[in-house]
Amino acid sequence: MRPKLLALACLALAASLSLLAGGCESSRQRFERAARLTGGNPYAGRMKMTQYGCQTCHTIPGVTGAHALVGPPLIHWSQRSYIAGELPNTPENLTRWLQHPPQVEPKTAMPEMGVTEQDSRDIAAYLYTIH
């Protein structure tokens, strides 16, 4: 009986530890993963979004003053399947969208803003840290 109980306790401990490790990615880990995924710098991306004025149209978690609802709120971005209901949400598609929205969707209300290749990578990196 005793060894069995001990084994059970060990199993429960192991299970809860692995749950902790998998379920609680730190924000630094999230930023590192997004950087690897996109080849961009999420810290720079967060700053660049306010320079381009994305917050005048979007609610963006983690960006001060970004509460607008002209465009869709960019919440849970890393879990979204589609970009603007058009493109599968991949890093390549997202950088393309950020640079040339009307090329993807001619009637879109999101304007061409002159976002550079590098800036679109950095901004995409930040968006993928939003879970």
Ligand code: HEC
């Ligand atoms: C003038 C308002 C406006 C500005 C400025 C703007 N957007 Fe948008 N954005 C929109 C609208 C409207 C949509 C919805 C587009 C559609 O579905 O056709 C959109 C869609 C998006 C999407 C896809 C959202 C989804 O739910 O699929 C992303 C990502 C995005 N914008 C990021 C940005 C970023 C980053 C910036 C700054 C570089 C920015 N936007 C600037 C209006 C704007």
